[in-house]
Amino acid sequence: MNDDLQKRIQEALANPQNMGELAGADAVGTVGNADCGEMLRLWVKFKEEDGRKIIDRATFQSFGCETAIAVASLATELIRGKTAREALALKTEELAGDLGPLPPMKIHCAQLVEGALRAALEPQKTGLDPAPSAPTAPSLADSFSKSGEPRRIVFLTPEDDTH
Ligand code: FES
Numbered sequence: 001m002n003d004d005l006q007k008r009i010q011e012a013l014a015n016p017q018n019m020g021e022l023a024g025a026d027a028v029g030t031v032g033n034a035d036c037g038e039m040l041r042l043w044v045k046f047k048e049e050d051g052r053k054i055i056d057r058a059t060f061q062s063f064g065c066e067t068a069i070a071v072a073s074l075a076t077e078l079i080r081g082k083t084a085r086e087a088l089a090l091k092t093e094e095l096a097g098d099l100g101p102l103p104p105m106k107i108h109c110a111q112l113v114e115g116a117l118r119a120a121l122e123p124q125k126t127g128l129d130p131a132p133s134a135p136t137a138p139s140l141a142d143s144f145s146k147s148g149e150p151r152r153i154v155f156l157t158p159e160d161d162t163h
Contacts, residue, residue, distance in 0.1 A: 005106075008099050012070035017077050019069075022059040029119025033112055035154045036066035040072060042116035046084075055079050055087060059117070067109035071096045075113050084121045090114075108156070115156045 022043035026105035032039040040062045058076040062069050074097035079087040094101055095117070096110045 008068045016073040017061040027120040031115035
């Protein structure tokens with residue numbers, strides 16, 4: 001990883017935005033990467049504005065690497081005010097925002113964030129049930145300490161890496 005990218009990641013990590021569970025969320029998506037073992041959960045809350053249903057707030061929890069956390073921080077800011085359709089139209093590199101182009105070995109970190117967003121906003125395509133009780137969805141840490149939750153975690157496959 002080049003020094004510039006490392007610096008931008010460190011800047012994003014110095015003041016990470018939107019970390020933690022989101023009370024009253026309307027949707028939640030959890031994904032994991034079986035290769036590196038990282039996991040990320042993303043909560044989304046909508047609001048109505050001018051007759052449009054837009055993302056009011058999005059938050060995340062991560063057992064991910066620094067790059068995934070930095071991308072999640074930027075992406076959760078970026079999707080605010082967008083409709084679900086607009087948020088889903090964002091490309092992986094757009095979600096990484098100011099981090100700029102990621103090296104090949106780090107692209108999957110941004111795809112982890114993209115996957116969590118898709119799992120939350122279009123659960124039918126990721127094979128997940130819509131978040132049945134997002135407001136009381138357990139934290140990512142809870143998912144590891146309790147059994148009975150593994151079906152809610154999507155492990156991204158190489159096919160998913162084509163987004
Ligand atoms: Fe796998 Fe970053 S190294 S998500």
